[in-house]
Amino acid sequence: MKNLQQFQGSSEYVVSSELMYAVNISIALQKPLLIKGEPGTGKTMLAKAISDSLNKELIIWNIKSTTKAQDGLYVYDTVQRLYDSQFGDGTVSDIKHYIKLGKLGEAFTSEEQTVLLIDEVDKADLEFPNDLLWELDKMEFYIPETKELIAARQRPVVIITSNAEKELPDAFLRRCIFHYIEFPDEEKMEEIVRVHYPDIQEKLLKQAMETFYWVRSLKDIQKKPSTSELLDWLQALVVAGISVEKIKEDIPFVGVLLKKNQDIDALFDFKEKGFSMRRWG
Amino acid sequence: MFITFFYLLREKGLSVSINEWLSLIEALDKGLCSSSLVHFYQLCRGILVKSEVDYDKFDQAFAEYFRDVRTPEEIPDQVWSWLDKELGGTDEAHAYEMAFQKYELDELREMLNKRLCEQKEEHHGGNYWIGTGGTSVFGHSGYNPAGIRIGGNSRHKSAVQIAGERNFKDFRQDATLEIRHFQMAFRKLRQFSSRLDGPKTELNLEETINETCDNAGNLKLVWDRPRQNTVKLLLFFDSDGSMFPYMNLCNRLFQAVNKSNHFKDLKVYYFHNCIYEHLYTDPSCMRGRWVDTEWVFNNLGSDYRLVLVGDGTMAPSELMSKGGNNYVGLYNQIPGIEWLKTIRKKYPHSIWLNPIPEYNWLYTYGEFTLQKIREIFPMFELTIDGLDAGIKKLLVQR
Numbered sequence: 001m002k003n004l005q006q007f008q009g010s011s012e013y014v015v016s017s018e019l020m021y022a023v024n025i026s027i028a029l030q031k032p033l034l035i036k037g038e039p040g041t042g043k044t045m046l047a048k049a050i051s052d053s054l055n056k057e058l059i060i061w062n063i064k065s066t067t068k069a070q071d072g073l074y075v076y077d078t079v080q081r082l083y084d085s086q087f088g089d090g091t092v093s094d095i096k097h098y099i100k101l102g103k104l105g106e107a108f109t110s111e112e113q114t115v116l117l118i119d120e121v122d123k124a125d126l127e128f129p130n131d132l133l134w135e136l137d138k139m140e141f142y143i144p145e146t147k148e149l150i151a152a153r154q155r156p157v158v159i160i161t162s163n164a165e166k167e168l169p170d171a172f173l174r175r176c177i178f179h180y181i182e183f184p185d186e187e188k189m190e191e192i193v194r195v196h197y198p199d200i201q202e203k204l205l206k207q208a209m210e211t212f213y214w215v216r217s218l219k220d221i222q223k224k225p226s227t228s229e230l231l232d233w234l235q236a237l238v239v240a241g242i243s244v245e246k247i248k249e250d251i252p253f254v255g256v257l258l259k260k261n262q263d264i265d266a267l268f269d270f271k272e273k274g275f276s277m278r279r280w281g
Numbered sequence: 282m283f284i285t286f287f288y289l290l291r292e293k294g295l296s297v298s299i300n301e302w303l304s305l306i307e308a309l310d311k312g313l314c315s316s317s318l319v320h321f322y323q324l325c326r327g328i329l330v331k332s333e334v335d336y337d338k339f340d341q342a343f344a345e346y347f348r349d350v351r352t353p354e355e356i357p358d359q360v361w362s363w364l365d366k367e368l369g370g371t372d373e374a375h376a377y378e379m380a381f382q383k384y385e386l387d388e389l390r391e392m393l394n395k396r397l398c399e400q401k402e403e404h405h406g407g408n409y410w411i412g413t414g415g416t417s418v419f420g421h422s423g424y425n426p427a428g429i430r431i432g433g434n435s436r437h438k439s440a441v442q443i444a445g446e447r448n449f450k451d452f453r454q455d456a457t458l459e460i461r462h463f464q465m466a467f468r469k470l471r472q473f474s475s476r477l478d479g480p481k482t483e484l485n486l487e488e489t490i491n492e493t494c495d496n497a498g499n500l501k502l503v504w505d506r507p508r509q510n511t512v513k514l515l516l517f518f519d520s521d522g523s524m525f526p527y528m529n530l531c532n533r534l535f536q537a538v539n540k541s542n543h544f545k546d547l548k549v550y551y552f553h554n555c556i557y558e559h560l561y562t563d564p565s566c567m568r569g570r571w572v573d574t575e576w577v578f579n580n581l582g583s584d585y586r587l588v589l590v591g592d593g594t595m596a597p598s599e600l601m602s603k604g605g606n607n608y609v610g611l612y613n614q615i616p617g618i619e620w621l622k623t624i625r626k627k628y629p630h631s632i633w634l635n636p637i638p639e640y641n642w643l644y645t646y647g648e649f650t651l652q653k654i655r656e657i658f659p660m661f662e663l664t665i666d667g668l669d670a671g672i673k674k675l676l677v678q679r
Contacts, residue, residue, distance in 0.1 A: 021320065022327045028313055029304060029328075036333060065542065079484060079502070082493075086500045126464060167461030173331035174298055180333035 013042065013049035014192045022179040023050060029177065032118075032136055032158035034168075037181030040226025043161040047117035050157065057114045059156070061103035063123045069131030072104035072118075073141050073150075095145050104135060105150055113154035122162045129172035137175055184227065186213060196231055200238065207247045208234055214248075215257060220266040225257040232256050286346050290329065293342045297329050304328050318347070463537030466668040470586065470675060471510040471543060483507050512586055513546040514538070515577075515628070519591025520551045520564040523647070527636035530663060531590060534634075548581060554595040555617035555650075556624065557606050568608070574620065578627050586675045587624070587631035590663070593654040594637070594647025600654070618653060625657050632671040633658035639667070 007015075007023045023046075026033035035043045051058035061072055077098045084092050091097045101109065107116040121129060135141050136158065140151035160176065162168065184192060186209060193205060212233070216224050225233075236253045246252065251267070258264050290297050305328045314320040322343060330339045481504035488503035495501075516538060518531060538547065550560035550572070559571040599605040600621075604612045613620075625631060633654060637645055639662040645651065654660065661671035 018323055021323050025308060025313055025324060025327050028311055029308055031304070034331075078486065082489070082500055082502075126461075126468065167464065169461070170296070170331075174300055176331070177327045178331045179327055180336065 007050050007053055012052075012195060013045055014188065014195055015046075015049065016182075016184075016188065019046070019179060019181060022177060026177040027157055030155050032160050032176045034121075034160045034162060034173070034176040034178045035181060036162050036164055036178070038183055038224065038226055039163060040228040041181040041183060042227065043181060044117070044119055046161075047115055047119075047159040050159065051115040054115070054157075056157070057110065057112060058117065059103055059107045059110075059114050060117045060119060062119050063121055063128070065123055065125075067124045067128065069128055069135075070102075072102040072132070073135065074102055074105050074143055075100045076145055096148075099143060099146060101150070104132075105141075107156040108139060108141075108150050108152040110156070111153060114156045116156040116158045118158065118160045120163055121160050122164060122168065126169075130169050133171060133175065183216075189227070189230070192227060193231065193234065197234060197238070200234065201244075203244045204237065204247070205234070207244050208237060211248050211251060212257070215251075215267065218267065218270055220270075221258065221263050223258070223260050223263060229257050283346075286342075289346055290339065290342050293338045295330065295335055295338055295342070301329050461537075462665050463534050463668070464541055466665065466672060467538060467541050468543070469669070470512055470514070470672045472512055472676065481506050509545070510543045511545055513581075513584060514544045514548070515581060515585040515587045516547070516549045517556065517560065517587070517589045517591075518549065518551045518564065519554065519589075519593075520561075520566055522554060523592055523594055524636075527592070527663075530636055534590065534663070546585075548585070550577065552591070554591075554607060555599050555605070556620050557611070557613040557615070557617055558620075566608075568610075574624075578623075583627060583629065585628060585630075587628040588671070588675070589631065589633045589658065591633070591635070592637050592647075593633065593635055593651040593660070594645060595650050596647075597649050600650045618657075621654065621657050630675050631658060632674050633660040634663045634668065634671060635660055636663040638662055638664075 007020055037043055047058060077100060081098045107114045139155050142149050212230050233256045236256050242252050254264055287302055308324055314324045326339055483505045485503045485505045492501040492503055551564050551566055552560060553566045558574050560574050560577055561571045563570055599607055600617045602616055603614060605617055606613045642651055659674055661667035
């Protein structure tokens with residue numbers, strides 16, 4: 001373990017020892033690390049922190065609902081080639097010219113080891129993870145058009161994040177190291193806040209945190225506020241100069257914490273009556 | 282090594298495969314867990330467990346397997362009484378600096394047995410005997426990272442303790458049907474057509490080449506509309522009352538359908554036991570939060586595929602009689618069964634999914650109404666196979 005590079009967190013990213021350990025396992029075993037957790041617990045930020053701390057280039061592959069596995073490997077630009085053929089461009093006969101590597105291909109062909117972030121893998125089609133099994137396992141793929149084999153020069157550190165919008169297939173999961181980022185407890189949260197706002201008022205922070213965890217504890221809130229919402233909220237409170245006593249009483253800027261109308265309604269029900277009758281739907 | 286642990290995990294319902302187990306062995310070979318039980322716990326969990334839902338099962342198994350590390354039964358009472366002593370003023374700084382010896386688990390157990398025979402008095406601090414504080418591998422409140430804790434509270438959380446806390450209990454769901462299963466099943470519910478409106482965005486290579494040739498070699502691109510699913514889905518959920526035991530299952534079905542984005546349209550309504558002149562718009566089935574069933578007939582055409590989810594069991598009057606609606610203050614002129622027949626006529630592509638297992642349909646409470654409904658709608662049990670069969674049925678006419 002000593003001769004391996006170790007991830008220790010970075011100055012802007014507070015990391016739990018468990019997560020740090022999971023990252024190091026995945027680096028040592030050369031397996032992708034699958035990160036799950038509530039939105040706003042810093043899943044995407046992790047890859048950035050790893051690349052900063054290990055001093056490696058970060059390649060981000062953002063997955064959308066239309067993304068295909070093929071997009072990450074390479075794209076054969078047929079239309080461009082057809083257009084070029086019109087003008088008798090000399091390169092038309094060279095297919096290589098029209099093969100554009102995707103993010104995965106980029107990470108494989110890089111001379112230096114890179115950190116590859118496959119962000120929100122669950123956004124894509126259900127079959128998407130299955131289509132990448134071989135490529136992630138062997139870290140290589142074949143381009144039939146040019147009869148070329150693209151194999152990783154340095155196996156990249158692969159970080160995959162998921163918001164659990166869709167379930168992932170077993171075969172895919174088996175190949176990953178899994179870590180679930182727990183929502184930070186108050187102690188850890190304070191640490192995180194202080195990294196972002198080093199000179200925040202003690203009293204204000206205490207009140208805001210209390211209110212924040214109270215809101216989170218309410219059962220009927222469907223979309224619980226997370227770290228990033230707390231940070232935004234704190235900033236709003238500081239900028240507006242809200243007096244400390246009012247925070248818990250009024251919950252100003254509630255729209256920063258809660259993003260759904262029903263949640264805001266439920267919150268005020270709770271404040272007035274102490275209960276809410278709203279249900280799932 | 283720990284092979285029985287592997288089987289214990291599988292027994293607990295974690296689908297650990299040999300591949301993952303070999304990865305774990307490889308990790309241990311690489312010295313990734315530096316003989317700390319906490320690291321071993323995290324390492325096992327990271328490699329073997331693939332969902333936070335299973336964390337609790339894993340914690341239980343881990344706590345069970347390594348339980349005897351925490352509380353060996355053969356430890357004499359006298360030793361316990363030594364350990365009950367409060368911590369004295371041990372020289373912590375000094376103790377911490379001492380180099381720790383690392384032991385294998387079996388080695389530790391053997392040593393503990395030996396020590397139990399040797400030790401005749403209390404010890405606190407120090408690095409050899411069983412006692413509080415110090416860096417000995419036995420006892421509690423001490424600093425040896427690889428020790429066996431006997432009673433007391435750990436200052437530095439031990440792995441078994443972490444596992445014993447079962448922090449992930451909330452995530453547990455003893456589910457036979459996961460959301461993914463539903464999603465995969467609903468995928469089959471599709472009928473592609475490229476005759477829909479929408480931009481032509483797909484290049485038709487074949488036609489492009491033809492057209493270009495016809496065009497004396499001047500490039501002429503031909504675009505097609507992408508093929509799209511034309512299936513529109515209508516869902517009626519039985520909510521409340523007798524459906525309560527199946528709430529989780531229905532919730533997952535609901536989420537899976539909601540997340541599938543391949544339907545052209547999706548509408549969901551709720552009912553309580555049977556359908557009369559109203560369909561509720563949310564699962565609370567509250568008075569006033571409804572639309573007229575007639576309105577649904579008029580606005581959603583017969584091309585909608587209809588899936589009813591419910592147990593179909595109720596009092597016979599609720600289905601067969603006028604005024605059978607069990608909602609106090611509502612009186613229906615037309616018996617529920619007539620409503621169901623009308624619905625079936627309006628939506629020929631319709632099925633009924635029942636969370637009650639099929640082998641119980643003849644014997645369950647309320648089997649009379651269940652059988653009556655079965656005569657109207659093709660009924661399938663809410664399992665993977667049932668859902669598959671049902672969806673096949675939905676795709677064919679009648």
